[in-house]
Every structure is written in structure tokens, then in C-alpha cells.
Amino acid sequence: MGITNFELLNFLNSVLTPEKVKDFCPNGLQVQGKTKITKIVMGVTASQALIDNAVEVGADAIIVHHGYFWKGESPCLTGMKKKRISTLLEHDINLYAYHLPLDIHPELGNNAQLAKLLGITNITPLQEANSQCVVMKGNFPEAITPETLCQKINHTLDKVPLHEPSSKPKIKTVAWCTGGGQNYIEQVATENIDAFITGEVSEQTIHVAREMNIHFFAAGHHATERYGAKALGEYIQRSLSIDTVFIDIFNPA
Template identity: 65%
Template sequence: MSVTRTELLCFFEKLLSPNKIKDYCPNGLQVEGKQTISKVITGVSATQALIDHAVCVNADAIFVHHGYFWKGEDPCITGMKKKRIETLLAHNINLFAYHLPLDIHPELGNNAQLAKLLGINNLTGLEEGNPNSVAMRGEFSPSISADELTQRITLNLNRQPLHESSNKKQISTVAWCTGGGQGYIQQAADLGIDAFITGEVSEQTIHVAREMNIHFYAAGHHATERYGAKAVAEYVNQQLGLEASFVDIDNPA
């Protein structure tokens, strides 16, 4: 089974609706490759290791969450960026990248997939009135202890999270934002939410957790964002009949 590059792009655009949210990078086809696509690999970031794997398995396209051409970065194609793009062009491999649109997709997105893994129910946006809220909120029913949430994260993400809190209260309500979403912790605390989960931690995040009595969990940027790209691979396989698979290039951050 195969599709054209244009057909696959239209499929992703319809699925992820990148025009509905302002982002820090271009979403969609970032590097053009061959016209006919039958094998797709997905991953978190368009690293050299992922590209080299695509070359080894003769993939026609790569789909990632973290692509290229970020706002504020040096636009020159030199060094590491030159090598990555050179490899893609030399082997005629298409690169599709979707950042925030993949975070917020209600079924396949990083946030939705993390909620599914951790058993979070009644999902809504943290930013009230915003249908494209990047951060989410939900519930544990029944409530769980802080230690139990640590165990769930460790078991499902294969990563021991950093946990910070100044209280021992049970966790009923929870907010989360995969990746580098630690900046949403204060908004969650202001809403009286019991716990906040994200990938990264900043120095000030710990103080917010302590002083605003909210449980904070940092479970790894990569670890919290593996599951959107994995879900997309499964969906592409089911809906289009393409050979699609997720490749996890491990990253401890």
C-alpha cells in the first residue's frame, strides 16, 4: 500500500489542524522527499540517529514532534543541521513535523496519551474557554496518594519522576502538560488543583510547588512525549494501510 506525498500531507493536516494554533515552528512538511510513500517511521525528535534509522530501513517519510526551523534559532543550514538535512535530501526522505498540534490532539496527542497511561479521567483544558488549551486538567477517581502517582509514572514511563511538595494530601484533581510545560504550574495552583505533571523542571518551579501547596512531578521531556508519535504510527497503519512504526531514540532529559 502506498500514498502520494500530497495525500499524506493532507491526511496529517486534516488530523492535526495546525492552522488552529499558533506555534514556534512550521508544522507540516518541513523537508520534501520522494513522491510515493509506503513506509513511515515516527519519533519524538528529528535527530541524526532517527534519520539514520530511516535510511537503514528504507523509509520514505519521517513523522516527528520536534522538527526544525524553530523561532529564534540561527537560520543558517550549517554544522549539525546541515548534516541532518543533507542526509534527508540524499536519501529522498520526507520529514513531517507537528509540534503543538500533536500535543493537543484529543485522542492521539501527547497530553491525551499521557492521561490514558496514568488513568486520568474527565479531561478538559486547563485554560478555560480555550478549545486549544496546551495544558489539561482531569481527575483521579478514587483519589490516590502522592506515592501511588509516583509509582504509576515510574511504571508507565519507565522513568523515576522528580516529586516535590510541601504537603501530604491525597490527589483527586490533576493538571498536566507534556514536555517543557512547567510554566503552567502556577495556573494549576491558582485553580486549587492537587497535582501538576510535566516533563521538565525549572528552579522557580520548586518554589511554586512548596509555597502553593501543590504536588509537582517532572517525568522527563522525552518520556512524557513518546506516546503521541507512537499513536500516530498506529493510526497511519490502521487508516492508510502504510507500514508505519514508532522508533524510540532514548533521551534521559
């Protein structure tokens, strides 16, 4: 049993529809390896540690959220990038990467998986007319205290969030964007939403939260984006009967 690397590419593209998204990197097969694929490693970032783990377990392909060839970075294959790609080529491992398509997929995506884990319901894009919007909004079935949401994030993601409080004693409505979505806070706050959850925080984010009176939670870029790749791997295994394994490389950021 197995699948060819281009059959897997076609399957992934049919599920994640990268052609619908304007992204910061190429989505799909970034580094071509062996033709036949019987074992896949799933991960968040195509770091050297993940590649080395894939070599150790005998993977034919790696599928990640954060791959290579980002806009604005040097195209030269030197240093760290040269070592990563050399390892892939030496062991004939295919590398697939899906960035925004894996954030926004309505069932398998990072946003959808985070909502499921936190118990958020009535989910719609923040910009309801834009199905490709990377920020989602919804609500909790019952209003909860900010302290309860902190505990829920910590328990669920194994990450103590940074919380900038507002004057609102309870949280009912919530918006979220996994990863580095802190720049959307002002747009969220203008809709009078009680809280905004994302992965990262910038210096100006705190001032916006204070001045626009919205609870802000930074729960970690890696911590909020572990679950899309894991869900996609489980879906591949169910759909194609291909052995997949999710490998979580610890990252406190």
C-alpha cells in the first residue's frame, strides 16, 4: 500500500484549496523526494529537529504548517537552510507545506481545531462576507470569567497565556486567530467583542487592548498551531490508509 508523491499533492490541494488564498509562501510540494509514500510525519515547522525525527522513523514525506521560501527572505541555500534541505535531499524525503490554507480550513484548520478545543460555538469569519478570512468569531455557550478562560487555555494548550484584562467581568463573545494574529486586535475590538485570543503579542497590542477595553490573550504561536497539522494527519490516515505520525517539537514561543 502507498501513494505517489504527486497523488498526495493532488489530494492535499483538493482538501486545502491553496489556490483560493494569497499567501506569503508557496503552498504544496516544496521539496520533491521519493515517488512512493508509505509513511508521513506531520509537524508545525520544518525545523532541523523535525526533519531528523522524520529520518529516524523512516518517513517518506513531511507535511508542515511552516515550510520554506517565505516572501522577503534570502533565496540563497546557505547555512541553516542549506543543512535542512540537504538532509531532505539526502534521505529523499518529500516536504509539503500549507500555511494559510491550514489556518482557515473549516474543519481541519488551526482556527477550527482551537475553537473545538476551547468549546467555542456559533463560529463565523470576522468578515462574514469573506470565507477566506483568517480571523474567526463566536461565543461560549455560557459567559465565563477571564480567569476561567485563562485556566481553560492553560489546561488545554499546556501554556500559561499572557492576559491583558479589560473592565468586562465576563466573556461571552470571542474572536481568535492562531499564530501571529495580534495585529487584528483593533479590527476585533471595533465589533465590541469581549475577548481576542491569538498566539503572539507585540508592544502596541497591549495599548490597543487597554484603550479599546478588550480582553487579550496571547497563548503562544506554536501552542495555538499544533492542532491543524495533527488533524490533517488523522484525516489523511483515515482517507488514504497511509501511516501518519504527528511529532511535536517543543517550542515555548
